Amino acid sequence: xxxxxxxxxxxxxxxxxxxxxxxxxxxxxxxxxxxxxxxxxxxxxxxxxxxxxxxxxxxxxxxxxxxxxxxxxxxxxxxxxxxxxxxxxxxxxxxxxxxxxxxxxxxxxxxxxxxxxxxxxxxxxxxxx
Amino acid sequence: xxxxxxxxxxxxxxxxxxxxxxxxxxxxxxxxxxxxxxxxxxxxxxxxxxxxxxxxxxxxxxxxxxxxxxxxxxxxxxxxxxxxxxxxxxxxxxxxxxxxxxxxxxxxxxxxxxxxxxxxxxxxxxxxxxxxxxxxxxxxxxxxxxxxx
Numbered sequence: 001x002x003x004x005x006x007x008x009x010x011x012x013x014x015x016x017x018x019x020x021x022x023x024x025x026x027x028x029x030x031x032x033x034x035x036x037x038x039x040x041x042x043x044x045x046x047x048x049x050x051x052x053x054x055x056x057x058x059x060x061x062x063x064x065x066x067x068x069x070x071x072x073x074x075x076x077x078x079x080x081x082x083x084x085x086x087x088x089x090x091x092x093x094x095x096x097x098x099x100x101x102x103x104x105x106x107x108x109x110x111x112x113x114x115x116x117x118x119x120x121x122x123x124x125x126x127x128x129x
Numbered sequence: 130x131x132x133x134x135x136x137x138x139x140x141x142x143x144x145x146x147x148x149x150x151x152x153x154x155x156x157x158x159x160x161x162x163x164x165x166x167x168x169x170x171x172x173x174x175x176x177x178x179x180x181x182x183x184x185x186x187x188x189x190x191x192x193x194x195x196x197x198x199x200x201x202x203x204x205x206x207x208x209x210x211x212x213x214x215x216x217x218x219x220x221x222x223x224x225x226x227x228x229x230x231x232x233x234x235x236x237x238x239x240x241x242x243x244x245x246x247x248x249x250x251x252x253x254x255x256x257x258x259x260x261x262x263x264x265x266x267x268x269x270x271x272x273x274x275x276x277x278x
Contacts, residue, residue, distance in 0.1 A: 088245055089136055091197075096243070104143060
């Protein structure tokens with residue numbers, strides 16, 4: 001489910017205004033809807049809609065401070081993306097180390113790895129120097 | 130702590146491209162290297178055709194299990210392999226990414242280039258084409274900022 005959220009995260013950030021809002025929040029920590037809105041030449045309702053999209057994507061969270069709506073980044077969304085990356089990088093680095101060993105073994109003491117089935121054999125399958 | 134959403138790894142391998150390609154497309158060879166050290170391949174299936182599904186389970190000695198699955202988009206022996214990729218959690222497929230592996234002949238073997246990209250869903254990708262790359266570049270900066278708060 002977290003990974004589904006990651007997809008929504010990327011989608012939410014693919015709009016230039018929303019991306020800019022997120023960057024602004026990353027710099028400022030917390031801003032009110034008014035402060036965010038003042039920075040853009042689009043209507044307040046439009047900014048409000050963008051903020052809703054960001055909130056639904058889990059990128060920002062809001063709280064109401066007296067009558068002001070305040071927004072800030074939600075670090076969890078960023079962590080999810082980081083987790084995906086770490087996990088995938090670990091998978092590949094380790095797998096490719098093992099692949100290297102398997103190929104080295106195949107080159108020395110076991111018969112050459114045959115070419116894929118159904119392929120013509122003109123690609124000199126014997127070239128296991 | 131600056132993860133780009135695109136992972137690229139290059140390896141020079143001392144084996145001909147067809148041998149490296151075979152290691153990616155023959156289950157008995159895949160079983161010997163797929164997944165991090167210490168895990169072994171559990172129940173897995175591969176349909177090596179374009180549009181074909183594959184699914185692998187990696188099992189640890191303490192009963193842990195990691196499942197990843199995808200669909201082959203392109204199989205071009207012995208040059209290129211493209212597949213979708215999604216980790217599965219509790220039977221639910223997660224965010225889909227795209228894996229492209231190319232095998233280029235070099236003097237004494239193969240240069241393997243692996244690109245693992247995190248993608249939005251197709252509808253999103255279509256509606257945002259141009260803006261996407263710059264969004265991702267900025268996202269990288271965002272990660273740095275957020276990580277330091």
